[in-house]
Amino acid sequence: MAVSKLWSVTTRLGQVIDYATNPKKTAVRIIYTKAQYQALRDVIDYAKDEEKTEQEFYVEGINCNPETARDQFVSVKQGYGKEDGIQAYHGYLSFKEQDISPELAQKIGMEFANEVWGKRYQIVVTTHLNTKHLHCHFVINSVSFVDGKRLWGEEKAWFKFRLVADRICEKYGLYYNPKPNRSKQSSYYYKKEKAGMPTRYTMAREAIDKAISHSTNLAAMKYALKEMGCELQVSESRKYWTIIIKGYDKPIRLKNLGEEYTNEAIKRRLIENQRMKIEPFQRETFRPRQYRLPTRGNKLRKKGGLYGLYLYYCYRLGYLPKYKKQNTARLHYLLKEDLLKLDRISMEARLLGRENISTDKELFSYKASIENQIETLTDERTHLRKTLRRNLSDDELSKVKGQISTITDRIRTLRKEVTLCDGIAERSKVIEHNLEQVHADEDKFKGKERNRYEQRR
Template sequence: MAVSKLWSVSTNLERVIEYAANPEKTSAKVYSEEQYQALADVLSYAKDEEKTEQEFYIEGINCNPITARDQFVTTKELFGKTEGIQAYHAYLSFKEQNITPEMAQRIGMEFAKEVWGKKFQVVVTTHLNTKHLHCHFVINSVSFLDGKRLWGEEKAWFKFRLVADRICEKYGLYYNPNPNRSKQNSYYYKQEQAGMPTRYSMLRSAIDEAIAHSTNLKTFEYNLTQMGYKHCLSESRKYWTVIPKGYSKPVRLKNLGEEYSEEAIKRRLIENQRLPILPFSSGSKKQYNLPTRGDKIKKKSGIYCLYLYYCYKLGYLPKYKKPDTNKLHYLLREDLLKLDKISEEARLLGRENISTDKQLFSYKESVMGEISKLTDDRTHLRKMMRRKISDDELSKVKDEVSTISDKIRLLRKEVKTCESIAERSKVMEYNLSQDNPTEQKSKRKEKETYEQRW
C-alpha cells in the first residue's frame, strides 16, 4: 500500500531539489572503503546526462536531474511565469518493508509519468533512510508543453491513491480497496485518551443528548438547533455535517464513529419510538434543595465572584458530587475546553484582589507602565553593550538584559489576561443568565415532586 501527498513550494527552488536528491537519503548504505570510493566515483559519473546511476535512485522525467533547477527556471522564463509557486513537492510512501529500492523507484517513475509526465518536468528519487521506502517528486509548476500551470486533476493529491493502488496491484503489492478515511485526528484522540474534553467528544455528547429526546429526524434537527449547533442533515448530501458553536468548520458525523453515521442515527431514532421520551432539558434533578457552595458564592459580587461561580458551574471547584458534563447547559459546556485559561484568569483576580472593572483597568495600566519602564532600562543596557567594555561587564549586562526580557514577557502576558477577563466576563454573565431560567425551573420541579411525596 502506498500513501501520497503533495504541497506547493513558493521559494528556494534549489533547496527542495537538493533535499529530494540528497545522496545521504538516496544512496545505499556503505560498509567498506572500496564501496565508499565507488560511491564517490559514481557522483562524478552521474553528471553525464546520457547515463543513469542505479545506486542513487535519482531520475528525471522530461529533464536531467543534475541540471533540473536550471531547466525548471528556463521553462518559466520562456513562458514569462517566474512569479508565484515555483514547484510542487510530493511523496509516495510504501507500507511494505520488503520492497526493494529498484522496485520503489520503478513504481515512482511509473506513477510520475502517468500523473505529470505528459506535460511537466519531474525529478523522481527514492529515499532509503527511513523504515519505509518512499519516493520524492519535485514537479515544475509550469508545463514545458503549453506553459500552463499545474492545476485540477494534476494536483489533486487525494485522487492520486487511485493511481497508486492500481500500480501497487500491478506489481503484487498490498493495497486496501476500501480504506477508512474517517479516522479521528491524532491530536484529539490523545486528548480524549487523557480524559480531556475535545471538540469531537463535546459534539458526540451533544448528539447523544439530542437523539435521547428525539423520535424522528425533524425533532433531532430542532434539538441540535436549540443547543446552538448548526447542521446540514439533508438527504441529498453525501455526508451529514454539524458545525459546533464557536467554530466555522463543519464536522462530518461519520468521522465521530460508527454510532454517528447517517444509518446509525436513523436507527437510534427509530429505536426511541418504542421508548418513553423525556422532555428536552439541560438541568439536573436533586432530591433536596440544600444550600450549595454555588449558593454561597452567588451571595457575593464582583468579577472575581463571577469567575468563582462560573468555575463552580463547570465543575472545576470541589463539589460534593462530581458534575455530569452532559447535563450542563450547552453554552457552558463549550467553555469546558477553556478551563485552563479561565482558571488562570481567576487566579489573577484573586491574587490582585480585583472585583470591579475599574480595579481591573487600573491594574492593567500599572502593568503597562512597568513594561514601559523595563523597556527603557533594556534599551539603555543594549546601548552599553555597543560600547567598549570588558568581557566580564559584557556578560553581566547580557544577563541583566535577559532577566528584564523575561519580566517583560510575563508582564505582557498579564496584560493579555486582563484584556481576556474584560471580554470573557461579559460572555460569562450572558451564559449564566441563559442557564438561570433552566436551573430555576429544575428546582421548582424538584420542589413539587418532593411535596407530592408527602
C-alpha cells in the first residue's frame, strides 16, 4: 500500500529540488540497519549537499534533466510569463513493505508520475532510502510546458491519485487496501482522547449513549438530544446520520464515532431497549452552587476573646478596614446607636490589643496592676509635696516641682487606663448582646430571601 501526499511550494524552488535529490537520501546502501536510518540527517534539512560520491543515485527526470531541473522549470515559467505564485508541487509516495527494492520503488514512482502528470508537466522523481519505509518524492512544475496552464483541478486532486497508486501496487504484487477507512478521527483528536481530554467526539458519544439509554425509538432519541442542546439529523433517506454538539457548528457523522454508532448499530440498540423497562428522558434542572468566600469579618470573628470581639464590632460599625470608606446607610439600628461612641470603642480596642488582653480575668488583673501603680505614684507625690515645705534653694525647689508634675501626668494617664478597663468590662456584655441580635435578624432575613428564591424557581 502506498501512502501519498501533495503540497504546494511558493518560494525557494531550488531548495525543494535539492532536498528531493539529496545524495544522502538517495544513495544505495549495502546494509540497511536501524542505526544507519536514525543517523541520517533530518528530512527537513533543505540545504543542498554539493559533495558528490561515486555511489549510484535514484534520481530521474520526466520531460527535464534532474541536474538542471530548476533552470528548466524557471525557463518554462518565464516563457509563459507566470513566474509568480506557486512555483511547484512537492509530493511523496511511501510503501508499507520493508523488503521492497530501491529499483522497484523508483520504477513504480516513475510509472505513477508518467501516468498522472507526464503528458504536460516536468517532474523530478527520486527514491529516498533514509527511512524505515522506502518512499518516492515528486517535484512537479506548477506551469505546463505544453500550453502554459497551471496545475489545477483534478491534476492536483491527490485524493483521486490513490486509485492510480493502488492499481500500480496491485500490478507489482504489493499490498493495498481496496476499501480503506477514510473517516477516522484526526491525530489531533486521537491524541487528546488518549490523554483523557474531552473532545467533541467524546461529547457526542456521551450524549448519544445517554439519549439511547432513555429511548426506544429514533423520535425519543432525537427529543432527548434536543433537550441536551444537540441537533440530530436522522432519516431513512440520508446515507449518513449526523449530530451537532452544543457549542459547535460543524456536524459529525455518527459512523465516525465508532462501530456502535452506525445507523444499523443505533437501530439495534433502540430495539433492544424495547424489551426492557426504560425510564423516559427528563431534563436535568440546574441548581447553581453558591460559594461564600471568607471575608475579613469572618476572620475577625474567629479570632475570639475580648480583643477579637472589639475588632469584629469595629468591622461591623464600618470603622475597619481603614482603607474602606465607612458606609452607615445599611447599619443595623442597634449598631447605629454606638456610632457616637466610636472613638471610645476604638480606644478600648487599642488597649486590648496593646496589652494582649483576651479574657475578663486578664482585664481585671491588668486593672489591678494599674491601680497599684497609681497608689505608689500617689504616695510618692505626697512625699514630694511635703518636701516643698522645707527651706529649699531655688534650684532644688524647681527640681521637686518638675518631679511632681511628671508624676501627676503619669497618674492622669493611668487613671484613663482604669476608666477604659471599666468601660470594657461594662461594654463587652452589651456588644455581645447587640451582635447576637444583629446575627439573628440577618439569619431571619436570609431565610426569607431563600424562600423567595425557591418560589421563583
